[in-house]
Amino acid sequence: MRVGMLTGGGDCPGLNAVMRAVVRKGDHTWGDEVIGFLDGWRGVIEGRTRPLDVAAMRGTLPRGGTILGSSRTNPFKVDGGAERCQASLAEARIDALVAIGGEDTLGVAHRLADLGVAVVGVPKTIDNDLNATEVTFGFDTAVQICVDAIDRLHTTAESHDRVMVVEVMGRHAGHIATWAGIAGGATMILVPEEPFDIDEVCAALKERHEQGRFASIVVVAEGAVPRAGTMAVASGEVDQFGHVRLGGIGNNLAVEIEERTGFETRVTILGHVQRGGTPTAFDRVLATRFGVAAIEAVHDGAFGQMVALRAGEIERVPLADAVGELKLVDPGLYHGVAEVFFH
Secondary structure, eight states: OEEEEEEOSSOOTTHHHHHHHHHHHIIIIIOOEEEEETTHHHHHHHTOEEEEOHHHHTTOTTOOSOTTOOOOOOGGGSTTHHHHHHHHHHHTTOSEEEEEESHHHHHHHHHHHHTTOOEEEEEBOTTOOOTTSSOOBTHHHHHHHHHHHHHHHHHHHHHHTOEEEEEEOOSSOOHHHHHHHHHHTOSEEEOTTSOBOHHHHHHHHHHHHHTTOOOEEEEEETTOOBOTTTSOOOOOOBOTTSOBOOOOHHHHHHHHHHHHHOOOEEEEEOGGGGTOSOOOHHHHHHHHHHHHHHHHHHHTTOTTEEEEEETTEEEEEEHHHHHSSOOOOOHHHHHHTGGGGOO
């Protein structure tokens, strides 16, 4: 078969591992020819490709990012984009397409599948908020990067009796903040799912200081918001793809904490550091399993499906299940575990 492949949305560690597995399994088992589309769906629209064979993928397992490049282009928001995708796939003689991405990328795949495109999805989102799979690759790496940073910030916070605010990724869901906060021993964890009361945050910090513990770490997801009327925040700009440009809640929070408590407060925004670098062993293995499962799904004709991790096994689920709604933080994990340490 002649199989197309693309990576869409934000980059994350493990993308190259998925593609390497698709190429290796496809070549060794079925003699497939794999063609990569450059820069996500934009490359499909424009017909820009590069061949992907075993030699091309050699050495990419530990490499972060994506050798194909990525973009957030949505063909259904481009005049005639869907039709151009179909024509491009036909011109490239693509028998099936493997789309690796998150909600937006797989949402496009789902709509194209309804139009007759033979496509299989692989779940990718560093935020771990894609439905129908227990975890996505890249998430474990991001959490580990955050925990390493929090561990380092503990020592400087203790040395200077400071409050350290750590802003991490998490647009609509606080999985990274919750996991990193628990593993890093954070004083408070603020997530988009639970609007926070700045007075309660400051009260908890004051209580710690009264007990003689002068160093506190507050982990906040970039999409966290205060309860209405409790704290002013700047409205975010919208990018060309309709996404609000997040980031900055950490700065606002640090100012409020210092003004309300009198404790010296500093902020660290980890930002794109969380996306970069080499994937953890867990993410390399998960990405590899997803890649092998994806090319097997192609040869089984399981189009309109996505590979997913469920109870430790790789299964196939309809793309519609994956993009229907976001997977939010488990309330039991946040309230039953994380909150135990919020003082």
